Amino acid sequence: MDINKPLGNGSKIAVIGGGPAGSFFTILTKKMAREQNKDIKISIFDKKDFFEPGPTGCNMCAGVLQDNLIRQLEEVGIDVDSISEEYIHGYALCIKDICTALKVNEGVKICSIFRGGGPANFMISSGRRSFDRLLLSHAEKLGAHYIPERVKSVELSKERVRVNYGNKGGYYDADLLVGAFGVNTGVVKNIFPGYSPPKTWHVCQTELPLGRDWIMNKFFNMIHVFFLKPRGIKLLAATPKGDCLTITGLGKDVAFGDLKKALLASEISKYIPEKLDIACHCHPKIPVTPPKKPYSDRVVIIGDAGYSRYLKNGIESAFITAKYAAETIINIGISEKILKENYDRRCRQRFLYDNLYGKFILYLHDFIMTNNILSSTYLTLVNREQNSLYSKKRLSEILLHIYTGDIPYRSIFFKSLDPILQFQLTLQTLRILVGDINKIFKFRTSNEQRLN
Numbered sequence: 001m002d003i004n005k006p007l008g009n010g011s012k013i014a015v016i017g018g019g020p021a022g023s024f025f026t027i028l029t030k031k032m033a034r035e036q037n038k039d040i041k042i043s044i045f046d047k048k049d050f051f052e053p054g055p056t057g058c059n060m061c062a063g064v065l066q067d068n069l070i071r072q073l074e075e076v077g078i079d080v081d082s083i084s085e086e087y088i089h090g091y092a093l094c095i096k097d098i099c100t101a102l103k104v105n106e107g108v109k110i111c112s113i114f115r116g117g118g119p120a121n122f123m124i125s126s127g128r129r130s131f132d133r134l135l136l137s138h139a140e141k142l143g144a145h146y147i148p149e150r151v152k153s154v155e156l157s158k159e160r161v162r163v164n165y166g167n168k169g170g171y172y173d174a175d176l177l178v179g180a181f182g183v184n185t186g187v188v189k190n191i192f193p194g195y196s197p198p199k200t201w202h203v204c205q206t207e208l209p210l211g212r213d214w215i216m217n218k219f220f221n222m223i224h225v226f227f228l229k230p231r232g233i234k235l236l237a238a239t240p241k242g243d244c245l246t247i248t249g250l251g252k253d254v255a256f257g258d259l260k261k262a263l264l265a266s267e268i269s270k271y272i273p274e275k276l277d278i279a280c281h282c283h284p285k286i287p288v289t290p291p292k293k294p295y296s297d298r299v300v301i302i303g304d305a306g307y308s309r310y311l312k313n314g315i316e317s318a319f320i321t322a323k324y325a326a327e328t329i330i331n332i333g334i335s336e337k338i339l340k341e342n343y344d345r346r347c348r349q350r351f352l353y354d355n356l357y358g359k360f361i362l363y364l365h366d367f368i369m370t371n372n373i374l375s376s377t378y379l380t381l382v383n384r385e386q387n388s389l390y391s392k393k394r395l396s397e398i399l400l401h402i403y404t405g406d407i408p409y410r411s412i413f414f415k416s417l418d419p420i421l422q423f424q425l426t427l428q429t430l431r432i433l434v435g436d437i438n439k440i441f442k443f444r445t446s447n448e449q450r451l452n
């Protein structure tokens, strides 16, 4: 077939990876092909059984689905209600002993899910409900063929791509190869010349089986974010998920020992039992840079292994890259030049520049939240906004945008330049500084009086 033309009737696609990116791509391609009366054969390769508990079935993530993604999934006929463990009502920002609640607006839907069959050493009472399995089943219903094997190598030639899989010398020839293998795989690293995967952070996550009553009593339906500075951890997030509380330690290289220490010796320890019961833990990677050349003749790389939003909404990014790839191969072609101009360019426009704003915003946010004076300023202002019926909730809205990722980082940046908000922040900082100086002055005077 001519690679400068769209895939036609009877074309074959091999998808490596049955995580969100692989399934989204399959679902979207099948739907678009059907609209054009094309029959395109898609085979998805993935060894993981997503119904299995623990690492054999899990793609290691906090499992928070945000409103934007849920709506896009509904549009393609995927209803996440059947696998949702908890509906999330907002975020609580915790500094020292104070937690400030930021509720999401009425009608905004956020939920937490398990990617696989739940934690390794704990049976969840709701039964095994897997998000990745739900997506893969949907792709299968649309006619995709799921092959439960690991891809060992790939051979590219002018006429076709060959995928070698499993331990019995199985192979599959296709017109197009879609790499949806994420960043936690070593097998397909040098898949073709020129491609390098995104650079990653090595984060750490654990599931605490505290029981839903305990979790609702201490955390309500709110994701709690703790700003602390134990070794290597930038931020600790606690996500209610039915019987379990998912703890995510975000940082460049977070060791499980450091995460455990943080749980036992920081503010979060007040919210969890003294004796830690851990159902499972993992060390996934998270992409923090763009990839190099995620396309070639007959190959396109999507999801985490391609482009994603900086430290936010990874599953939604998988959906977006899958959509751009599906539209390109169904409507335009599969040559390197076409994929560069139509897939890669759109991804770069969407993620590359916005992620620069994202890096700046998250750096600043981290700096503010771990600085005594600036964090007091923030939280005092947020509390005032939350308790007032009439005042505009400028800062609360910006923080909610940062946590839910519902608008681009660039828009958050420009919203935060609002002169009224900047005036309020400056005034509040001055108030706190004057209060602190007064306290020091009073302390000195009373000390001098005592000594005299």
Ligand SMILES: Cc1cc2nc3c(=O)[nH]c(=O)nc-3n(C[C@H](O)[C@H](O)[C@H](O)COP(=O)(O)OP(=O)(O)OC[C@H]3O[C@@H](n4cnc5c(N)ncnc54)[C@H](O)[C@@H]3O)c2cc1C
Pocket (backbone or CB within 6 Å): 016, 017, 018, 019, 020, 021, 022, 045, 046, 047, 048, 059, 060, 061, 062, 063, 064, 065, 149, 150, 151, 152, 180, 181, 182, 183, 184, 185, 187, 188, 203, 204, 205, 248, 284, 285, 286, 302, 303, 304, 305, 308, 312, 313, 314, 315, 316, 318
């Ligand atoms: C700690 C942490 C918390 C996160 N929390 C969230 C969150 O709350 N919300 C959110 O939206 N995103 C979150 N993310 C990001 C999210 O997990 C990823 O963006 C998302 O999983 C990317 O999907 P993917 O399909 O590209 O890759 P993956 O989910 O990694 O799927 C890749 C698939 O490819 C398969 N595979 C790999 N190699 C081969 C091979 N050789 N042969 C066959 N199959 C192969 C794997 O088995 C896997 O199933 C989080 C990430 C981390 C690390």
